[in-house]
Amino acid sequence: MSTTSMAGRRDSNSRVTKVLDKVRETRLWLLLSLLLVTMSATRIVTGADDLTSAGTLQAALISSVPIALAGLGGLWSERAGVVNIGLEGMMILGTLGAGYFAYHYGVWAGLLGGMLLGAFGGVLHAVATVVFGVDHIVSGVAVNIIAAGSAGFLAELLFSGLEGGGPTQSPSLPKPPTITLPGISDAARDIADQGWFLVSDLAALVASLTTRMSVVTLLAIALFLATAFLLWRTSFGLRLRSCGENPQAAETLGVNVYLYKFVAVTVSGVLAGLGGAYLAMVASSGYSNGQTLGLGYIGLAAMIFGNWRPGGLFLGALLFGYTYAARLRSGGESVHALLLIAALALLVVAVWQLSRRSWVGGSVAGVIGLAALWWFTATDEVSSYFTEMTPYVATLVVLTVAAQSLRMPAADGRPYRRGTAG
Amino acid sequence: MSRARRLGLVLVAPALALLVAGVVTTVVLLLAGDDVGAFWDVMFTAPAARNLSNIVNNAVVLYLSGMAAAIGFRMNLFNIGVEGQYAVATFTAALFAAQAWLPGVVNTLATLVVAMAAGAAWAGIAAVLKVTRGVSEVISTIMLNAIAVSLVAYLLRTTGERQQQTIETRPIPKDSWVGGVDVFSGSTTPVHGLAVLALLVGIATWFVLGWTRFGFDLRATGQSESAAVASGVNVKKMVLASLLLSGAVAGLIGMPNLLGVSHNFGTTLQVGIGFTGIAVALLGRNHPLGVAFGALIFAWLNEQSNPLGILAGISNDIIFITQGVVVLSVVIAYAVVQRYERRMEQRHVMAALERAGLAEEARA
Numbered sequence: 042m043s044t045t046s047m048a049g050r051r052d053s054n055s056r057v058t059k060v061l062d063k064v065r066e067t068r069l070w071l072l073l074s075l076l077l078v079t080m081s082a083t084r085i086v087t088g089a090d091d092l093t094s095a096g097t098l099q100a101a102l103i104s105s106v107p108i109a110l111a112g113l114g115g116l117w118s119e120r121a122g123v124v125n126i127g128l129e130g131m132m133i134l135g136t137l138g139a140g141y142f143a144y145h146y147g148v149w150a151g152l153l154g155g156m157l158l159g160a161f162g163g164v165l166h167a168v169a170t171v172v173f174g175v176d177h178i179v180s181g182v183a184v185n186i187i188a189a190g191s192a193g194f195l196a197e198l199l200f201s202g203l204e205g206g207g208p209t210q211s212p213s214l215p216k217p218p219t220i221t222l223p224g225i226s227d228a229a230r231d232i233a234d235q236g237w238f239l240v241s242d243l244a245a246l247v248a249s250l251t252t253r254m255s256v257v258t259l260l261a262i263a264l265f266l267a268t269a270f271l272l273w274r275t276s277f278g279l280r281l282r283s284c285g286e287n288p289q290a291a292e293t294l295g296v297n298v299y300l301y302k303f304v305a306v307t308v309s310g311v312l313a314g315l316g317g318a319y320l321a322m323v324a325s326s327g328y329s330n331g332q333t334l335g336l337g338y339i340g341l342a343a344m345i346f347g348n349w350r351p352g353g354l355f356l357g358a359l360l361f362g363y364t365y366a367a368r369l370r371s372g373g374e375s376v377h378a379l380l381l382i383a384a385l386a387l388l389v390v391a392v393w394q395l396s397r398r399s400w401v402g403g404s405v406a407g408v409i410g411l412a413a414l415w416w417f418t419a420t421d422e423v424s425s426y427f428t429e430m431t432p433y434v435a436t437l438v439v440l441t442v443a444a445q446s447l448r449m450p451a452a453d454g455r456p457y458r459r460g461t462a463g
Numbered sequence: 464m465s466r467a468r469r470l471g472l473v474l475v476a477p478a479l480a481l482l483v484a485g486v487v488t489t490v491v492l493l494l495a496g497d498d499v500g501a502f503w504d505v506m507f508t509a510p511a512a513r514n515l516s517n518i519v520n521n522a523v524v525l526y527l528s529g530m531a532a533a534i535g536f537r538m539n540l541f542n543i544g545v546e547g548q549y550a551v552a553t554f555t556a557a558l559f560a561a562q563a564w565l566p567g568v569v570n571t572l573a574t575l576v577v578a579m580a581a582g583a584a585w586a587g588i589a590a591v592l593k594v595t596r597g598v599s600e601v602i603s604t605i606m607l608n609a610i611a612v613s614l615v616a617y618l619l620r621t622t623g624e625r626q627q628q629t630i631e632t633r634p635i636p637k638d639s640w641v642g643g644v645d646v647f648s649g650s651t652t653p654v655h656g657l658a659v660l661a662l663l664v665g666i667a668t669w670f671v672l673g674w675t676r677f678g679f680d681l682r683a684t685g686q687s688e689s690a691a692v693a694s695g696v697n698v699k700k701m702v703l704a705s706l707l708l709s710g711a712v713a714g715l716i717g718m719p720n721l722l723g724v725s726h727n728f729g730t731t732l733q734v735g736i737g738f739t740g741i742a743v744a745l746l747g748r749n750h751p752l753g754v755a756f757g758a759l760i761f762a763w764l765n766e767q768s769n770p771l772g773i774l775a776g777i778s779n780d781i782i783f784i785t786q787g788v789v790v791l792s793v794v795i796a797y798a799v800v801q802r803y804e805r806r807m808e809q810r811h812v813m814a815a816l817e818r819a820g821l822a823e824e825a826r827a
Contacts, residue, residue, distance in 0.1 A: 126543075126601065126605075165791070169791060169794070169795055173795045173798045173799060174798050174802075175794045175795055175798050176794070178541045178543075178601060179745055179794050180791065180794065182543070182738070182741050182742070182745075182790070183742070183745075183787055183790040183791035183794065184787075184791070185738075186738065186739075186742055186783065186786060186787035186790060187783075187784060187787030187788060187791060188787075189783060189787075190780055190781075190782075190783025190784040190785075190786065190787050191783075191784050191787075193778070193780035193783060194491075194495075194778050194780035194781050194783070194784055195495075197778040197780060198495050198778065208778070335605075335609055338602075338605045338606075338609075341602065342602055342605075342606065345599075345602060424617060426613045426614070426616055426617030426620070427613070427617065429613040430609070430610050430613045430614070433606040433607075433609040433610045434606075434610060436602070436606050437592070437598075437603060437606050437607075437610075440592070440596075440598045440599075440602060440603065441592055441596050441598060
């Protein structure tokens, strides 16, 4: 094949990709606007004002960031072909690292300390899975056990004697700086309080983004952009992803698969550790035992929800973070209102499926939709026990509906040994 | 390779893992500035009769949890949801037994069946999602664990009765209790009567997995799905069956305590048993005998570490580090042993070919 035709093909390929990207982007914006309109309408109809209040949206962002960072860690690791359910453990180590280093050496040391201990969890997982070829799930479970045990042991050792600390929690930690845009923040807040359709909801969104925005949140967003660039626009990223798609082929092209996998899993630990540090320093006032509450697993779910891509993962994290926040802020009422949205969405799906003559899927969606509608009309509030379940049920539903269209890296979770390319 | 040699290799891995765990624990204690000598003294003090009872009771529970996980593992299914299945099943069983629809022992037996059914049903959700929609059981069982916790808490609040501080289900009638057995003389706590469940589950699993067509199909699917499909195994059916079985065994985890000690479901549900069970299964290489060994070791560590705080001034959380390191190093050791075994086998075959003068052809 001549070089010119190769270049020509690459050109047309990249043109197709560009068009596809454009289509995807337009669809995304359409969906987001539709979501905003629906939420606003639901707020007006049900009177659940906290559904889109600036406070809820801000809380949603704060709950989303740890999920997003854990998910981003998962993305790095799984794109290189290593399944990582040890994220939860790496996050736990991150909370502890942040607790110790932030207390003794200040804010930035706290963030670094969280990343450092997270990286330790990552290296542990990498040694087991990459060097010794241990099953990825098994190693992940072991990492989680070790991390939870170490955190419990070290917390008692490190925080027991300190003022305000105890065997299961650190003293309160210094908070990373926040940014408020004075003029915009106040104006947006005023408009948000008016309760106008759509305008106030948008204003609340602006207010939540311009008021006391933590720099760590901005850092997290920057890390997303950096990851998207590094993994999809550089040769380093191409090689890393090739380890997750076809390590044997990568090996024949001279890629040091072990090294790439090792780096990816370690970075994964760093990111999950930062997520843990965020939990301890931004989302709450200090370290406490069992602080992660399974958020590492939720991050993993967000990554799958996002089809192993940074954009989708980010949206998934926002969605899960929102359900977390909604249950904390007048949870019963807000989740009750969300029930209406879910019911209507399911009924739309049902009609759409039935019109495509997909009888089974259509009727299942229809029945559940009607049940949800009945639940909405028959009650005034959803019990807090059910609001607790929302993120998990949402994950299950999304996986059930979308599992067929998700595509994970082809060699994800498969053991790889050097020299097997033949 | 000779049988004795193979057995030796199987035993080398856990021995190595325990050694590594001991070393790591010692190093951690040294770094923390704790009294290492006192630690080992406490851990290896001869247990009193009461402690022995506790160890056996704890081991029974861990064994059931470990076997639940092991049944899935044998088929390469990762049932991370033992924890949730156990919570749902224990609650359902407590509710059922308290109704006393059946008399005495019949009620006890029916309760065991209900517990198994409830555990299987909760695992069944993950199984159905996997075979119909291709949802990974790892993620779905993790989600179902979290859902189970909230669901059980909700149901307990709506059906339970308020005691002073807690909410509990109605007590089970006395004639359906399963009393303890005084195995160790002088012990104030008896051994669970339902410890026999562990024995039954162990024997049944050993028989079904090792000596029946179903067990063969299950193990075959676990080792090579394509080979199993080629020999006519219906993989979807096997996934469904093994997850349901795994859930059923998980349902039994809470029974020795429910029917023998607590007699109702309150806030005393032990958390984390499902995850420890996974560790125990890995330590025992998913074999009924190996898991028993793993359960005993973990139970020993749990019981012996209790007085660490008082006697040696060491947080007994250290034991979770030990347990975690045991698991990680045992799976690494198994992986290394497996590689070694394979290399030995290859060498063996080459040697045999060489003797037959076929080596050149084999290489070509």
